[in-house]
Amino acid sequence: METFIRFTGRTFLTLTLTLAVGYSVAVHAQPVDTHIGPVTMEGELPAHESIAKLYAELDYQQATQSYLWALPLVSYAQWQEEFQNKLGARSGDLMVLTSYEDKLGVITANATTPYILGFVDLNETGPLVIELPPGPTAGGVGDFWQRAIIDMGETGPDKGKGGKYLVLPPGAQPPGDADKYYVAHSETMNILVGFRVLDPDPAKGKALVERFNMYSYAERANPGKTKLLSPGGKQWSGTQPRGMAYWERLHQIIQKEPVNERDRFYMAMLASLGIEKNKAFKPSAEQRKALEEGAQMGELIAKANTFAKRFPGAQFWPDRQWDTVLNIAEPSQRVAFYDQLWERSAWFYEAVTNTKGMVSKTPGLGQTYLGAYTDSKGKWLDGSQNYRLHVGPNPPAKQFWSMTVYDIDTRCLIDNPQRKADLSSRQNLKKNADGSVDLYFGPKVPEGFENNWVQTVPGKHWFSYFRLYAPTQAYFDKSWKLDDITPAN
CATH class of the missing domain: 2.60.120.600 (Domain of unknown function DUF1214, C-terminal domain)
Structure with missing residues (x-):
């Protein structure tokens, strides 16, 4: 039997016993101190009993980063869900928010001017036509990552003179008569269409809103009229949900949307946590723990990142x-x-x-x-x-x-x-x-x-x-x- 003792610059040693029959027995080195506590080692490698602890940390980190990454997507998905299930708005309807009570659900709403907005699922409509009347308005169309697709009104190509806009779903080609429209390409199937009336006269603002219309391009020869709705005193909230509800909303919207190239690594993180496109959301106990803790830490970091x-x-x-x-x-x-x-x-x-x-x-x-x-x-x-x-x-x-x-x-x-x-x-x-x-x-x-x-x-x-x-x-x-x-x- 031979004994070899190796000292390193650190305060631990590894002792390997080489037996006559040719087997080696590794003796545990001193644990590595980490922010999740000591990690037991076998020589240079984590001991087998440490593996689960390390994977739990990985899942927690993935959940925390995924929470922060998904904030704009979950925000719009939550807003859309509240409009549909609490306020009765369908795809293509416009919600008119004028009163203080109406706006209590909007994150950092402007309390001075009315909001006119609605969500449209291009899975249902295909290319969407928007008719914006002339007048003092500010707004636009945004995808569900809250990226502006095109501005409308005074800062848009119509410059307050109004006009027809055409929003194309991902991958759609412009039609032959595209020159009749201000054309915009969306990278998501769900979009938000919204604007504010800048005229201080409520009567003029109301008249302008009533002239607004949007409809499927396929129905352009005989379009219907956009339905205008109001919360009517009903309580609703566009604030991102907390805990597991956050991940449920994220899983729900992911099923409806294409995956952008820039997000594929985040989709890999979510897959490790039980959130995948075209698969049911059934997290294991370990995944659920990581998701709950990740949502908690993610929001704490979001608060620091936002307010400081x-x-x-x-x-x-x-x-x-x-x-x-x-x-x-x-x-x-x-x-x-x-x-x-x-x-x-x-x-x-x-x-x-x-x-x-x-x-x-x-x-x-x-x-x-x-x-x-x-x-x-x-x-x-x-x-x-x-x-x-x-x-x-x-x-x-x-x-x-x-x-x-x-x-x-x-x-x-x-x-x-x-x-x-x-x-x-x-x-x-x-x-x-x-x-x-x-x-x-x-x-x-x-x-x-x-x-x-x-x-x-x-x-x-x-x-x-x-x-x-x-x-x-x-x-x-x-x-x-x-x-x-x-x-x-």
Whole structure:
């Protein structure tokens, strides 16, 4: 019998006993310390009893990353499901959201203007014709990864003059009369069609909406009329579901959609977790544990990635707490050498939709968004505290500006007894002598500033968007600056 002892730079040794009959017996080395605890080793290899532990960690990591990757897809799938099952909207119907109650289900909705939107399943319709009437509108068509397919209205090719659009499903070729339309190609079978009416006159806005129509290209000779619906006071929520419901919604929408080339590795991760196209979702106990834990950690990371952004340049002014909330370089989510996974995850955790108008760099067109998640001292905004925001004279907005308060948990309009979430230049606000405005946020109304106040909810945190509609040059060159939200007595 021979004995060989090998020392390494670490504080463990491996002892191999070579027996006369030619067999070797490996003695366990010192365990490797990891963030999941010690991993027992056999020489350079994990011991067999460690394999299950390592695979459990792999599945947990896959679930966490898949959660973050799927946020935009699950968001739209959830929204579509709620429209269908709670509000009775079918593919091709338009939901008109005008009241405060209507919009409580929309993630970071604009409380100032109405939304008109609907989901269309191109599996059912084939190529889709959209007739947009002339008038002041902003909107577009997006696929289910929330990539803009084409803008409509003032930032679209019709430039507010209206026109006919044709949306083609994946792989479809343009028809012979494509020159009659603004043609757009979708990479998903399900799409969102939506727009906002920018005319402040409700009667004119209503008339414009009623002239909108969309229908299958195959029915163009005798099209029907788009059905307009309203939530009618029914509660609904477009917020991504939590826990296993998140994965159930993801599995459901994957069955309806083609797989993009860029997503095939993520589809491999999902297959390891029991989520596959053309297969039933029946996760094992081990897979279910990984999915539940991955969804929990994924959302925690999503919150950090959203409300404490670390993207270069996310902070709009270096001496202010305001962030540029939409950091996607262009609606395709693609830059030179990668797709913007983390920027995408942040935006679609806290918001929905993306159009070219939302990232326009042309003064006087589109809109822009600044987000505040903390006060001037860097502390989370607390619903039990009082705050003030000073808006200096001449905000750089050709149309109007608005300040909207959202619930941090749902990312929807704050659900307060006041039934009000926004303050805007379209409202009758009390102004200072120089034209500036002081806005107030807190659980109790500040005396003398009732019109300038949004009620917050004790026990809940909140965040806010400051929107500029048709931002002017002073926004882009940063010569106008917005104060931080400051604690107030």
